[in-house]
Each structure stands twice: as C-alpha cells, then as structure tokens.
Amino acid sequence: MRIQNSLRNMITAVMQIVVTIILRFIAQSYFIHILGLKYQGLNGLFSSIIGMLGIAELGLGTAILFNMYEYIAKRDIETIKSLLKFYQRCYQAIAGFVIIFGLALMPFLHVFVNMSSINENVYVIYLLFLADSAFSYLLIYKQSILIAHQKKHLINLADLAYTIIYNLGQIALLILTHNYILILLLVLFLRLAENIMISRVADRRYPYIKDKNVQLLDKKIARRLIKQMKGQAFHVIGGFVVFGTDNMIISSFLGLTVMGLYSNYLLITNTLNSFLLQVVGSVTPSVGDLLTEKNSKENFKVHQHLTFICFWLYSFSAIGIYIVTQPFIELWLGKNYLLSGGVLLVVALNFYVQGMRSPMTVFQQAAGIFYENRFVPVAEAITNLIASIVLIKYLGLAGVLLGTIICTMILYGYSFPKYTFVPIFKKKVSVYVIEQLSYLFIFALLFISTVVVSHFLDVSNVWGNFILKIVICLIIPNALLILLFRKSREFRYFRSLVNGLFSKNNS
Template sequence: MKTRNSFYNSLAGLLYYFITILLGIVNRKAVIAFLGIEYQGINSLFGNILSMLSIAELGIGTAIIYHLYRPLSEGNLQAVKSLMNFYRKCYYAIAMAVLIFGLLVIPFLNMFIQGYTLLYPLWFLYIWFLADVVLSYLFTFKRSILIADQKNYLVLLCDLLYQFFSKIGQIVVLFCTRDFICYLAVMVISRLAENFLINGLANRKYPFLKGNDSISLEKEILDDIKQKVKGAVFHKIGGFIVLGTDNILISKFFGLMTVGIYSNYSLIINSIKNICNQIMSATTASVGHMLAEHNEEKSRSIFKEMQILNVFIHHCAGVGIYCVATPLVSLLFGKEYIVSEFTLFVLACNFFIQGMRCVFGIFKDAAGILYEDRFIPLIESAVNIAASIILLKRYGLAGIFMGTILSSMILFGYTYPFLVVKRVLKGNVKVYFCEQIWLVVLNLGSLVSAKWMCGLAVMESLMLQILWNCVISVVVAFLIYFLGYAIWKKETKLLLYKLKSLLCDLLNI
C-alpha cells in the first residue's frame, strides 16, 4: 500500500508539473510580449525576496508532519486533531508575522535593484506579492494532514486547478488590458480560491478536525516540536540564503533585465527539478512510516534503491539541461535571451549537485533531524554569500552559482555522511565519500561527452537541433551512469524488479 500510494503521488506530481510547465511558458511569453523582460524580472525578484519571509514558518510544518505519521498509522484521531489545532494557531501567528516583516521590507526595496525604470511604484507592486504570500499562510496548514496521510495527489490536484485558472486568467487579462496590476490581482484571487478548496477538501475527508474540543498536546511532543523548530529556523535561514538569493544578487549587480534573462533558464531548470524531485519526494511520508518501524536493514536497502533512481534521474536531466536549454530558450523566447556556454555549464553542474541532496533530505526530514545540525546552514550561508560575491566579480553571472556549489559541499561533508548515513542508516562513511566523488566524475564526463556529440550535428532548424540534443544527452548520460555505476549495484536489480512488479500490478497484468 505504501508503494502504491507513493506511485500515485509521483504520477500525480508528474502530471501536475508537466501541465504547469506548459502554462508557465505560455504565461511567461505573454508577460515578455505584452509588458517586457523587466516585468518578468520583477516577478522573479520579488519571488526571491518574499521567500526570505518563509523563515517565519520556522519549520513548524516539517515538525508537525513528522509527528502526524505515527497517530495516522495507529488511527489515533484525537492526537491528530490536537496536532492540527496547534498547527492552525501557529500558522495564524505566522501569517501575521509575515505581514509585519513584509511591510518592514518596503523601505529597503530599492537596495535590491539596479536602475529601476518600471511604470508602477516599486512598493505598490510588492504589496500584491506580499498579499499572495500572507493569504497562503492563513489556510495552508490543512495541506499537512493530506501530505502526512500520503494523499499529496489531492493537494496537487488543487494546485493544478489554481495554476490553470491563474495562468490562463493572467494571459487573458494581459491580452485585454496590458496592465500588470490586473495580472497580479488574478494571482491573488486564484490563490485565495485554491486555499478555500483545500480547506474544504480536508474538512470533508477528516470531519473530526472540526470543532475545538481537542486536548492539549502531550508535553513530550510539544518539547520535541520546540526543539525541532529551534533547529529548523537555522535551516530556513540557510535554505533562503543558499537557494533563494540568486535573483537578489543578479538584480543588485547586473540589473532587472539580467534577472529576466536568467529567469527563462530558471523556469526550465526548476521545472525539470520539480519533476525529478516529485518522483522521489512523493515517498517522504512512506519513508517516515518505514523509519517508525525501526528496521535498519530495510531502511538501508530502500535508501540505496531510491538513491540509484534519484541519481540516474538527475544525472540524465542535468546533461539534458546543458545540451538542450539554450536552443530551447532561443526557440521559446528569442536568441537575445541566452546566457554564455560557461554559465550554462555551471548551472547544469549545480542542478546535479542539488539533485543529489534529494534522497538524503527525504530521510533526514522523515527521521526528524532538524536540531542536530542547526548550525550547518549558517556556515553554508556565509560560504555561499562570500563565495558568490567574490566569484561573480571574476566569472560574472556564473560566479553566483559557483558559490552555491561550493557552499553545498558542507552538507555533503558533514550532515549527510554523519547524520544520515552513519546515524539513521548505520552505513559506512568512507563508502559514502567514495561514491559521491565518483558520481560527480561520471556527471562531468557525461556533460563533456554529450555536448561534444551534440556539436557534431549543427542543424538549421531549432526544433531538429533540440530533438537531436535530447536524444544524444539521454543516451550518453544513461550509458555512462549505468556502465560506470548502476550495473555494479545489487540494489539495481531489486529496484528494477519492484518497478516491474508495481507496473504489472497497476495494469493488472
């Protein structure tokens, strides 16, 4: 049942992201065509700035979901209700904190932008984005029980409806009015409607959540949540600085136009990342239930199988990004919006490095490890900011992402080997380091080899070039990864057998 639920969650996630990718591309083309690349830049910039306010969430959601696994498995509805009521109170407070801190940011907005020339006042545009974030916090806590109960596909369905009506509505508004404020109004209204839908769905599936007759949380659970929150706040800060400051740095040092140009690549990269991560992250709840069984041998086996699949997916996808992204951007948005070859190479490497974190992160979150490595994100953040600023002066745009790669090495050097491999999985740290280094070598070999082979055929048609590059990148990446790593792992056979059995079971063969 856990495997089947994970499969449904993955399938729903894949469908969701494929559709939202198409909607995002069409929506982005409309913004650039009707308003200009700078407006797309402001979209991306404010997205980064407001992600900073997610620090106010403090990781409460992760801590609550961790504690929901056991009572949901045991059918302890009173414990679930107590956790959800506590969660609701926390998120109302968080929404207020986000609003207050968001308003306090307004006087400093000009610090993030080089040469602002848009028609509307900067603060006025920012208010709409802030309203979207605050409204989502008022209702988002109901998502948690669906996710913890392995019903994430229902959340994705609601998100899909939101994406469809908001993106299409925004395109229609731009076509009719050419007004960015109307465009933002559609975003806020659609977000509010989505959250009402999820709230109603959760109340219908879990009617016991209604009312305020729940008992207080047990002191042991409350103390554990507090400890995890203390650790999570550092992870929130670190996560924002490492992964959420790229557009801020680009805007500050290179301007809104460069933010807009990079955002075209980030749309493609983040879309692929979301698809890849969805295949794996849909298993988080299942992993949480499995770790609750305290079967170390089973946990190690499942981890290795997931890691083989995860690295394969990100390995092939990263090579594809390097070979296909530039001709795809040229086709969709125009040749004037492409980045340098070196910048794209660094972006592809960064994609692979971040992708390798996926399974480690799943097991880390499912095991409730938030407090133990609370200071690591601060160190990672400091390295990221310092390295990015130093390297951008020498390597330009690529230097920002080189700083992200360097800072990620701290996680691979401490958190994953010692807190996940050694503590949770009882594995061998030396084997871990050797494998990670070898996987990076294989990835670099695939990037260089596939790019060279793609260059052997230069075609006049961008569509044919994209098709050729896709085929070459996937074939080369697959062969190098399979022959250089996967074929030697006994878990590969187990993984293939499980995938075959699951497919036959679902098709009733």
C-alpha cells in the same frame, strides 16, 4: 499500500508538472514579449524577498509532519487534533509576522529596484506579493493531514486546477489589458480558492479535525516540537540564504534585465526540478512510515534505491540542461535571450549537485534530524553569501551559482555523513564517501561523453539542431547508464518500479 500511495502521488505529480511545463512556457512567452525582461526580473526579485519573510515559518510544517507520522501510526486522534490546532495558531502568528515585517521592508525596495524602469506602482505590486504570502498561511495547515496520510495526490490535483486556470487567465489578461497588477490580483484570488478547496477536502476525509473540543498539546510533545523547530530555524534561515538570496544579489549587482534573462533559465531548471522533487517527495511519507520500524538494514536498502533513482534522473537531466537549453531558448524566445555557455555549464552542474542532496534530505526530514546539525546551515549560508558576492565581481552571474555549489560541499563532506548517514543506516562514513564519489565520477563520464558526441553532431538548422540534441541526450547517457548498471540490484528495482507504474496505468 505504501507503494500504491507512493505511485499514486507520483502519477498525479507527473500530470501536474507536465501541464505546468506546457502552460508556463506559453504564458512566459507572452509575459516577456508583452511586458519585457524588467518585469520578469521584478517578478523573480519580489518572489525572493517574500521567500525571505517565509523563514518565519522556521520549519514548523516539517516538524509537525514528522510528529504526525507517529500518532497516525498509533491512531491517536486526540493528539493529531492537538497538533493541528497548535499548527493553526502558529501559522496565524506567522501570517501576522509576514505582514508586519513585509511592510517594514517597503522603504528599502529602492535598493533592489530602479523605480523609474517599471510603469506600475512598484509598492502596489509588492503589497500584492505580500498579501498572497500572508493569506496562504491561514489555511495551509490542513494540508499536513493529507500529506501524512500519503494523500498528497489530492493536493497535486488542486495545484493542477490552479495551474491551468492561472496560466490561461494570465495569457488572457496580458493580451487584453497588458496590466501586471491584474495578473497579481488573479494569483491572489486563485490561491485563496485553492487553499479553501484543500481545506474542505481535508475536513470531509478526516471530520474529526473539525471538532471544537481539542485538548492542549501534551507538554512533552510541545517541548520536542520546540526543540525540533529550534534546529529547523537554522536550516530554514540557512536554506534561504543559500537558495533565496541569489536573485537579490543578481538584481543589486547586475540589474533587472540580467535577472530577467536568468529567470528564463530558472524557469527551465525549476520546472524540471519541481517534477523530479515531486517524484522523490512522493515517497517521503513512506520513508517516514518506514523509519518508525527502526530497521537500519531496510532503511539502507531504501536509501540505495532512492539515491540511484535520483542519480539517474538528475545526471540525465543536468546533461540535457547543458546541451538542449540553448537551442530551446533560441527557438522559444530568440538569440537575444541567450546567456553564455559558461553560465549554462555552472547552471547544469548546480542542478546535479542540488539534486543529489535529495535522498539524504528525504531521510533527514523524515527522521526529524533538525536540532543535532543546526549549526551546519549557518556555516553553509555564510560561505554561500561571501563566495557569491566575491565571485560575482570576477565571474558575473556564474559566480553566484558557483558560490552555491561551494557551500553545498559542507553538507556533502560533513553534515550528511555525520548526522544522517551514520545514525540512520549504522554504516561507516567511508561507505558514504565511496558511494558519492562513485556517482560523481560516473556523472563526469556521462557528461563528457554526451557533450563530445553533441559537439561533433551539429546542424545549422535551428529546429533540426534542437531535435538532434534531444535525441543525443535521450540515447547517450541512458544507454551508458543501462550498460553500467544493468546487473545491479538498484537498477532492477528501478526497472520494476517503472514497469509497475506503466502496468498500473494500463490496467
């Protein structure tokens, strides 16, 4: 059942992402050509500012989910109800916080935005972003019961419906009205509708969560939750500074136009990353279930399988990003929307580095390791902020991404081995170091080999060059990976997983 639920979650995630990829690229083409790069940059900037307010959540959802695994396994309905009620009240408070502090930031928007460059009222646009974020917190808490029961595919299907209606609606509004504010109103309406739909699905599947007779959360559980949230607070704040401030730094130092150009590359990497994270995230509830069995040998085997799968997916994808992105953007938007090759190289390397965090992050979250390593994200955030601001002056856009890569080394070199790898798997740090360096060396080999072949096989026709680059990226890295790993246990597991996925779809 554990594997079946993971596969079901994975299949719906893939469906959602494939549809999202097609519709988002079509919608963004209309967006850029009708409204322009500055609106695209504004969209990315306000998303980051609203993301900053989202740190008020302080990892509550992750902490609740971790505790829910245990009580679902015990079939302790009363405690599950108490956890959900606690979750609901906390999220109502968070929605209030987001509104109050979001409004308090309005007088400072001019620091990031040249108001005269946008036709609509920038403050109205910002308020719509703020409303979308705040209202989402009021209903989203019921998603946790579906995720903990390994029913994330139901949420994926709701997201799929939202994606289709939103993107088609956005295209229609752009063509008919050229009005950005109407698009944001559509987002607000559809997000509310999606959250209401998911809430009703949860109510129907688990009717006990509608019961008004709910006990107060046990003090021991509440204390444990608060301790985990204290640790998570550092992770959430650190995570935002590392990943959420890039857009604000770029907008402040380089302007909305550069932010708009970078947003096109972000769309590619974020879409690809969402797909890969959905695949990895589909097995996260199963990992939480597995950890309750406290079998370090089995845990380590699952870690090896998951790390190998992530390495294959992220190394192959990072190489594809570096080689295929430029001809794709030239076809999609035109040569005027290209960034430099140096920036693209750092984008691809950053994609690989962040992707390889996923396996350890899955185990860290599933095991509830938030408090022990709470100061690590603070060090990571400070390093990222200083490095990004210093390097942007010398390297421009590439400097911001290099800052992110540099700070990630703190996680790889210190936090993951000490707080996650050794305690969960009962292995020496040297095992972790050898594993990570081996994968890094192989990635470098794959990257250089594919780039060299791509450099020598080049054609002048834009479409021909694009297709050729795709073929090269599909063949070279995957052929080398099969050659290197064909006899390994991890490869056999990966192959059986893929075969099982296709046979399940065909049956």
